[in-house]
Amino acid sequence: MSGQPHLEDVEVGQELPELLKQPTTRQLAMYAGASGDFYEIHYDRDFALAQGLEGVILHGALKSAFLGQLVTDWMGPEGTLRELSVRYREMDVPGGTLTCKGEVTGKDAGAGIVICAIWIENGAGVKTTTGRAVVALPSR
Amino acid sequence: MPDPIITPAMREAVGRAGAPRTTAIERGAIARFAEAIGDPNHAYPDVAPPTFLRSLGGAVPDLPGAEALPRVLDGGSKWTYHVPVRPGDEITAVPTLEALAEREGRLGTMLIATYATDYTNQHGELVATQRSTAIRMGPAS
Numbered sequence: 001m002s003g004q005p006h007l008e009d010v011e012v013g014q015e016l017p018e019l020l021k022q023p024t025t026r027q028l029a030m031y032a033g034a035s036g037d038f039y040e041i042h043y044d045r046d047f048a049l050a051q052g053l054e055g056v057i058l059h060g061a062l063k064s065a066f067l068g069q070l071v072t073d074w075m076g077p078e079g080t081l082r083e084l085s086v087r088y089r090e091m092d093v094p095g096g097t098l099t100c101k102g103e104v105t106g107k108d109a110g111a112g113i114v115i116c117a118i119w120i121e122n123g124a125g126v127k128t129t130t131g132r133a134v135v136a137l138p139s140r
Numbered sequence: 141m142p143d144p145i146i147t148p149a150m151r152e153a154v155g156r157a158g159a160p161r162t163t164a165i166e167r168g169a170i171a172r173f174a175e176a177i178g179d180p181n182h183a184y185p186d187v188a189p190p191t192f193l194r195s196l197g198g199a200v201p202d203l204p205g206a207e208a209l210p211r212v213l214d215g216g217s218k219w220t221y222h223v224p225v226r227p228g229d230e231i232t233a234v235p236t237l238e239a240l241a242e243r244e245g246r247l248g249t250m251l252i253a254t255y256a257t258d259y260t261n262q263h264g265e266l267v268a269t270q271r272s273t274a275i276r277m278g279p280a281s
Contacts, residue, residue: 027178034169034176035195039212051211052247052280060214061194065177068190072181080221084190087216131216 004076007107007137010114016102019070023058023094031062053091060088063098063129067118070100071133078138082113086131096123102133112136145251145278146240149204157236158199167227169195188225191217193259193268198233200255206276209251215273223267230262238271251276 028042037059040047048056064086071081092098099121106115113136120129170185173192181189194217225231235257243250253274259267 021178027176030176034173036197037194050280060216061191062177064194064217064219065179065189065191069177069179069181072179072183072190077183081190083218083220085216085218088214 004078005074005137006140007109007112007114008140010104010107010137012104012107014104016070016074016104016116016118019066019073019100021066021098021100022096023062023092023098025056025094028056028058028062028094031059031065035059035061037061055093058092058094060086060129063088063092063120064131066098066100066120067102067129067131067133070102070118071116071135074102075135075137080136081133082136083134084131085133086118086129088129090122090126090128092120092122092128098122098128105132112139144242145209145249146242147205150240150251153201153203154237154240156201157234158201160232160234161196161198162230162232163196165225165227165229165231170227185227190219190221192225193219193231193233193270196231196233196259198235198257200235201237203237203253209276209278211247211277211280213275213277215252215275217270217272220269220271221267223261223265225259225261225267229267231267232260234258234260245275245277248277 032038042059102116102118105117116133118131118133119127122128167185170188174184235255238256239254241252255272257270261267
């Protein structure tokens with residue numbers, strides 16, 4: 001589906017269009033600057049190794065931002081994001097492709113809202129990040 | 141097994157709020173944030189992306205003894221949205237330490253700290269609440 005989704009057209013089980021992200025160390029540096037999160041595990045490899053990590057890792061909040069984009073892209077300008085809930089289950093590293101996915105899991109026509117399961121899969125197909133979004137959609 | 145990591149001083153900190161911090165929301169800051177997350181949505185920077193308020197930071201309330209648990213991982217966030225955030229807004233963030241828990245994980249004993257941060261605009265409206273989880277662990281062995 002493309003264009004502005006309306007409540008009447010959305011059904012449980014419908015999938016959100018996938019969003020691909022290819023985060024790089026450059027993006028982690030940009031996100032550190034834009035967000036003010038300068039924790040060194042996100043850009044200093046030596047520091048990350050000393051912490052017992054295998055290298056620098058993505059900011060969890062950057063993954064939340066990716067999932068926010070997945071939902072706002074889908075809901076269109078007339079949709080309203082009411083809730084965005086994200087859990088970081090596995091760490092993600094720069095240099096690969098992350099696939100952001102979502103599926104409508106609930107709809108309350110009276111309240112004008114839909115509920116979506118949202119998640120990120122890494123290159124191995126592992127769900128590293130899971131969450132839920134509540135979106136208000138316009139009626140026709 | 142190590143001793144419990146939640147100390148009485150830590151427990152006393154539950155329920156405490158950090159000092160309010162007010163930030164003027166600038167178009168440029170929203171544009172930089174949108175660029176950093178790689179989101180070309182045309183709505184930005186006339187309105188802030190959903191997780192933009194992360195960039196406001198905020199004076200997280202002190203957690204006594206936290207220096208013994210220097211490794212920190214972000215466990216996740218739950219955002220509840222009420223009012224859009226736009227350039228020109230003055231947003232005040234107040235983080236509160238809501239809860240502490242202890243768990244055995246793959247990386248050893250973990251302290252799970254839950255914070256709730258309320259964001260209020262210049263009109264006194266609650267624009268959003270972020271409930272976030274910080275996972276703290278002892279030094280790498």
